[in-house]
Amino acid sequence: MNLLEINDLTSGYEGVQILWGVNLSLEKGKLTTLVGSNGVGKTTLLSTVMGLLRPWQGTVTFEGKDVTTLPAHARAKAGMVLVPEGRQLFTEMTVLENLEMGAFSPRARASYKDNLDKVFELFPRLKERAKQKAGTLSGGEQQMVAVSRGLMAEPEILFLDELSLGLSPLLALTLFESLTQLKKTGLTMLLVEQNVSMALAVSDYAYVLAEGRVHLEGPARDLLKNDEVRRTYLGI
Amino acid sequence: MMILQVQDVTKRFGGLQALTDVTFDLPEGQILGLIGPNGAGKTTLFNVINGVYAPNKGKIIFRGEDITGKPSYEVARRGLARAHQVVRPLHDLTVRENVMVGACFGREGHSLAAAADRADAALAQVGLAARADQPSGLLNVAQKKRLELARALAARPYLLLLDEVLAGLNPTEIAEMVDTILKIREEGITILMIEHVMQAVMSISDRIIVLDYGQLIAAGKPEEVAANPQVIEAYLGDPEMTARLMAE
Numbered sequence: 222m223n224l225l226e227i228n229d230l231t232s233g234y235e236g237v238q239i240l241w242g243v244n245l246s247l248e249k250g251k252l253t254t255l256v257g258s259n260g261v262g263k264t265t266l267l268s269t270v271m272g273l274l275r276p277w278q279g280t281v282t283f284e285g286k287d288v289t290t291l292p293a294h295a296r297a298k299a300g301m302v303l304v305p306e307g308r309q310l311f312t313e314m315t316v317l318e319n320l321e322m323g324a325f326s327p328r329a330r331a332s333y334k335d336n337l338d339k340v341f342e343l344f345p346r347l348k349e350r351a352k353q354k355a356g357t358l359s360g361g362e363q364q365m366v367a368v369s370r371g372l373m374a375e376p377e378i379l380f381l382d383e384l385s386l387g388l389s390p391l392l393a394l395t396l397f398e399s400l401t402q403l404k405k406t407g408l409t410m411l412l413v414e415q416n417v418s419m420a421l422a423v424s425d426y427a428y429v430l431a432e433g434r435v436h437l438e439g440p441a442r443d444l445l446k447n448d449e450v451r452r453t454y455l456g457i
Numbered sequence: 458m459m460i461l462q463v464q465d466v467t468k469r470f471g472g473l474q475a476l477t478d479v480t481f482d483l484p485e486g487q488i489l490g491l492i493g494p495n496g497a498g499k500t501t502l503f504n505v506i507n508g509v510y511a512p513n514k515g516k517i518i519f520r521g522e523d524i525t526g527k528p529s530y531e532v533a534r535r536g537l538a539r540a541h542q543v544v545r546p547l548h549d550l551t552v553r554e555n556v557m558v559g560a561c562f563g564r565e566g567h568s569l570a571a572a573a574d575r576a577d578a579a580l581a582q583v584g585l586a587a588r589a590d591q592p593s594g595l596l597n598v599a600q601k602k603r604l605e606l607a608r609a610l611a612a613r614p615y616l617l618l619l620d621e622v623l624a625g626l627n628p629t630e631i632a633e634m635v636d637t638i639l640k641i642r643e644e645g646i647t648i649l650m651i652e653h654v655m656q657a658v659m660s661i662s663d664r665i666i667v668l669d670y671g672q673l674i675a676a677g678k679p680e681e682v683a684a685n686p687q688v689i690e691a692y693l694g695d696p697e698m699t700a701r702l703m704a705e
Contacts, residue, residue: 237598237625258692259495259653260624387496390698397702415495418694422702432628445699454692455683456655 224249224378224409225270225301230279232269239265241433242279247378247411252404254412254420254441257430258454263413264306266430267380271303272296284377298326300377306386306413308367312356316347319355319366323373332375340369343399361392368399378409385416397423417454421445429453459518460485460616460647461506466515468498468505468671475501476512476671483616488638488648490662490679492655494691497668499651500542503618506649507539508532520615536564538614542621542651544605548594555593556580556607563612572611579611583637599630603637610641617641619650623657631657659683667691 227245239262247253268274270281272293280289311319324333341348344365371379385393400423414420424441431453444450461483468476475498483489493499504510511526546555556576560567567575580586583603602622623631635657652658659679667675669691675682
């Protein structure tokens, strides 16, 4: 069953069209990844799907319901949760306070304690640093907080924008491994990544975006071997 | 003749090493593409070349003269102009008046009257002549990109730095802009361009250089660079880490 359906989505900013009719299906319980070079519209797609940007055309269907015109906060309440690019933490607040902010909706608040345990199990480092200001953490730890804050919202689907951006290869590996752990819990995820090969290695299914359209799609590990992926990045 | 020689350029911002020992030559009349992943240091390199920043180490030689650390306005007067990534026209001025700014502060340092003629010629070159009298604020994105290019051309440069002039354009507009760039080169202007629209930059560049984490990792013809394992790794990710994830 598909948890999320994106149909013929067209969107952009102030007269500049970025997405040209994108179709995407996210299967429940699967990790899907969306890759594509700079400026092809990956973040625009996430913003449109989350309701931060109005689509010009097309629909977004979540759990069988049309959510195209629903405001972002209502989508978050319904279980669509975004871990934004660049983390966007509350840097002056502690790690724990950041996590509390994730558990904002009544549904998430009810299971706050359970979710906190789960998050600390996934990233033990955060338990050690719970009382520390988020802004004083390393880049990798901050990314762990961002993912955890998303998880505290008790997502049905988690959107992750540029999980590994700015991280060393080893820290990127740790974060990708955490996705493998989350997949085992049955969480549905959509990952947007610039580290194509690592993203494809952990994902079930993948879409390659080029010039605002889906250029290629298929089982992630098949795409890892597909030379056409290299061509979409390097032009020839 | 080498119009531009970049020698051992290093640039640091506090603890961040943005450029490390970058060295390359650009022969007159060529189009050189500068590519690299996000945050590789491409725009910083442009900023060092045209004098926005002085490098911590290294030299910029332009037409045989050392211009390292010279201010941008002086670099522009010597014939090195730049079209910026983020286009910021003076919105209250007309399109022509915007381009006149380039003519006044460029290599020929025109007076206002002569600058208007020079501006019209530059606008014709980029196909924006019909909009000359409009306020620049009314232009769409593709037209603003052309205005930015015209402003740089009006400075009568020997060398033109283009920073992502194709970004935000649709495929038709990209094809038109590529034609315009090729025509500019035919007029004898050397071009160094940062570009993410790969098909375009690979097709029009004589040579490509690749930056990754502030270092030059490859240089060569487009097809050589696109087949270079280090370049593929920079764009697609680390094969060793990928193998470790695959094994789990």
